[in-house]
Amino acid sequence: MALVEINFDGLIGPTHNYAGLSFGNLAATAHAGQASQPRAAALQGLAKMRHNMALGLPQGFLVPLPRPNHAYLRALNAQPETDDVLTAMAWSASSMWTANAATVSPAPDTADGRCHLTPANLVSMPHRAQEWPDTLRQLMVAFASKDHFALHPPVPPSFGDEGAANHMRMCAGHDRPGLEIFVYGRPGGKFPARQHEQASRAIARGHGLDPQRSLFVEQKPEAIAAGAFHNDVVAVANENVLFCHEFAFADPEGTYRRIRQALPEAEIVIVPDSEVSLADAVASYLFNAQLVTLPTGGMALIVPSECAEQPATRGYIDRLVASNGPIRQVLPVDVRQSMANGGGPACLRLRVVADPATIDPRFLIDEAKADAIERVISQHWPETIEPFDLQFVSLEETVVKARQALLATLGLESLA
């Protein structure tokens, strides 16, 4: 079968909670201390997958990582009763945002003709830095075929790497050689710049990318300061189309010029700040969208439903659809529980261009499997978690059992 784009969504784990752990992520900070709804969150994530499957798009998933992470608490000599922030870190369900799981370079882009993946070290945020060993373990199962995939260790600290959230690929078609665009931040601003330029360059070298088809672009410091803690909060690309905010890149004209040089068929849709300000873009997450090519032809932008509630964004979307541009449809999905932690539709998915037959089928989903997962979530996921619940043994028993039930349903007990 031909190479296709498969979106691997993070199944939202039973410990989903609002602890305000991510400085610079305005939604996460704003919701710190609120009660979360893990069951509703996971069902919303699953409904998004079903929505995209109904469009005819291939869909995969990654399972939540083991939480609470006692080894992490032990390493920090922390006690749940007294060290509440560290405990919240050990409970974090942040692996749901699989756009931060890895950077993926599809086979047509790499020197050895295999699809290369490097798990993100996520060193900028302590609660996320614990993810990569378990993420890598899972990727090694899902992408075990050495004929088709190459898995790398993460970039060493302190070069922060946030994975696909700061990486875009443009191409004439998914199965054609692509231009890989790495977006990094310059430190020293109001909020952390999580992606280090040297991390991006190390990955490009490791993946065997052609320097002629690799771009390293600085994110505009004002975007990070406005709450765009990842590039995917202000830009998204699919095939020959880049959809971005006017203030996404430090040198926008130079960036567009280099893209057009490398890919003459590139179409760049730039949203002016006068129409959607950076603040509005961060609030609505217009760019944290899935820009997809539909099997019926044409592209659709799958946006969070918050976009319809934010007047400037809604007005822009109406004009976008009415224009004769490459984006023909804008489709809202409800992922509010994730959005409250700063994770929109694009954060929840990792794109892998591959032949589905080369991937472990346990990580691919169809309607019947979605039904089975839904039953496990409905039966086992906690309805609500209050921040002070995280110290309770009874809740821990519930979430550990919930994950075990999921793994058993999927035949993935080896990831326990």
Ligand code: SUG
């Ligand atoms: O790293 N939120 C995540 C959101 C990640 C979004 N991903 C992309 N843009 N691709 C983060 O900031 C909040 C956790 C908390 O506060 O409990 C959190 O980790």
